[in-house]
Amino acid sequence: MTAGVEALFAERARWLKASDVRELLKYTQDPSIISFAGGLPSQDAFPRDELRVIFEELLQEDRLPALQYGPTPGDPALRRELTSLMARRGIDASADRTVVTHGAQQALEFLGRVLLDPGDIVIATRPTYLGLFTALATYRPTYHDVPLDEDGILTDVLEDDLRALALDGIRPKFIYVVPTFHNPTGTSISARRRRRLADLAATYEVPVIEDDPYHDLRFEGDPVAPIASMNREGWIVYLGSFSKTLAPGFRIGWAHGPPALIQKMALAKQGADLFTNGFGQRVAERYLALGMLDRHLPRIRALYRRKRDVMLARMQETFPDRVTWTRPEGGMFLWVTIPSELDTRSILPAAAAQRVVYVPGHGFFAGTPEPNHMRLNYSLPSEPDIEKGIGILGALLDRAIRSSLPGPPLIGA
Numbered sequence: 321m322t323a324g325v326e327a328l329f330a331e332r333a334r335w336l337k338a339s340d341v342r343e344l345l346k347y348t349q350d351p352s353i354i355s356f357a358g359g360l361p362s363q364d365a366f367p368r369d370e371l372r373v374i375f376e377e378l379l380q381e382d383r384l385p386a387l388q389y390g391p392t393p394g395d396p397a398l399r400r401e402l403t404s405l406m407a408r409r410g411i412d413a414s415a416d417r418t419v420v421t422h423g424a425q426q427a428l429e430f431l432g433r434v435l436l437d438p439g440d441i442v443i444a445t446r447p448t449y450l451g452l453f454t455a456l457a458t459y460r461p462t463y464h465d466v467p468l469d470e471d472g473i474l475t476d477v478l479e480d481d482l483r484a485l486a487l488d489g490i491r492p493k494f495i496y497v498v499p500t501f502h503n504p505t506g507t508s509i510s511a512r513r514r515r516r517l518a519d520l521a522a523t524y525e526v527p528v529i530e531d532d533p534y535h536d537l538r539f540e541g542d543p544v545a546p547i548a549s550m551n552r553e554g555w556i557v558y559l560g561s562f563s564k565t566l567a568p569g570f571r572i573g574w575a576h577g578p579p580a581l582i583q584k585m586a587l588a589k590q591g592a593d594l595f596t597n598g599f600g601q602r603v604a605e606r607y608l609a610l611g612m613l614d615r616h617l618p619r620i621r622a623l624y625r626r627k628r629d630v631m632l633a634r635m636q637e638t639f640p641d642r643v644t645w646t647r648p649e650g651g652m653f654l655w656v657t658i659p660s661e662l663d664t665r666s667i668l669p670a671a672a673a674q675r676v677v678y679v680p681g682h683g684f685f686a687g688t689p690e691p692n693h694m695r696l697n698y699s700l701p702s703e704p705d706i707e708k709g710i711g712i713l714g715a716l717l718d719r720a721i722r723s724s725l726p727g728p729p730l731i732g733a
């Protein structure tokens with residue numbers, strides 16, 4: 321008998337592994353479970369009426385271009401709209417430096433394909449978006465992590481690290497950041513640190529990958545311009561997405577950056593899938609050109625603001641003293657820290673038994689994980705579910721903390 325098909329797998333297939341979050345996503349399909357685990361938009365945030373108008377219009381077009389094959393870098397009209405969108409964010413953009421991708425996730429995968437050989441250094445925050453690890457898995461970089469605080473990546477530490485690496489003759493391939501309403505912590509990089517990042521990228525000639533899918537989801541505080549708007553010498557690659565402001569089902573994102581890199585990414589795209597979902601691209605183009613995004617955003621922001629407020633208020637009521645959390649001014653997530661002797665993974669089964677799930681923090685660390693965090697999503701669950709689910713988590717955290725304290729065993733604990 322011959323060995324199974326696994327014996328035929330290429331070496332790189334060994335590095336393809338399921339991520340915890342995608343495993344947890346199966347819970348989001350079960351309506352009886354309150355899921356704080358996914359990064360899913362609320363279905364109430366989808367622009368249903370606008371889409372009806374757009375679909376009708378696209379199906380009326382002569383020669384039905386929305387259903388036809390299209391150019392690899394993207395629909396020309398959409399690339400022009402993206403140029404204006406980026407210009408409104410302060411970025412000196414152009415259509416020929418833009419490639420439309422199947423979500424920001426595909427742009428990350430292409431960056432790995434174009435830039436990384438095994439062992440190359442990628443700098444990321446600790447914690448960071450865990451989809452980065454899946455996107456880059458087969459390219460096997462070595463991660464170098466830099467801490468963050470409520471103002472984002474610690475640029476002083478980053479500078480020291482870049483200097484030390486340069487002294488060792490090492491030039492990292494890129495620095496990956498999520499500047500606005502960071503996944504998983506919900507924090508944003510301050511304007512001062514963004515300028516510093518732009519300067520460090522130019523000084524050390526290391527690209528910054530600025531992954532900004534939550535840019536438009538600010539419901540509080542003043543907007544902060546993207547790092548790409550502070551970039552004088554072409555060292556910033558800006559990633560955008562329609563997943564959070566239109567719908568993730570269309571899979572429309574984009575990358576904008578140095579021409580040589582964007583051209584290589586387009587070649588990677590040619591091999592991967594020829595071009596991005598043409599219907600979705602035309603939908604995104606119409607959504608922008610007809611001013612629908614700008615009209616719809618206030619609705620999404622108001623919805624998520626209410627949900628965040630409900631979550632924060634309920635946490636304040638029910639979470640025990642030694643638990644802290646971030647207070648995001650936008651986006652979809654907040655980050656909870658429990659006492660360092662506890663592991664949020666060990667609380668998850670009890671939560672799941674009470675039909676509540678969240679993402680334990682350990683998966684968001686490239687280096688040594690800190691197990692005492694959890695990421696909570698507030699965009700998907702309804703307000704009553706947030707109230708109920710946070711109450712359940714609060715009771716479980718209280719119990720876990722009390723049973724970890726020294727002293728006589730708790731009666732009935």
Ligand SMILES: Cc1ncc(COP(=O)(O)O)c(C=O)c1O
Binds near residue numbers: 423
């Ligand atoms: C920081 C970050 N980057 C990229 C993605 C993937 O987005 P897309 O749906 O555009 O592929 C996500 C999705 O949650 C994200 O949080």
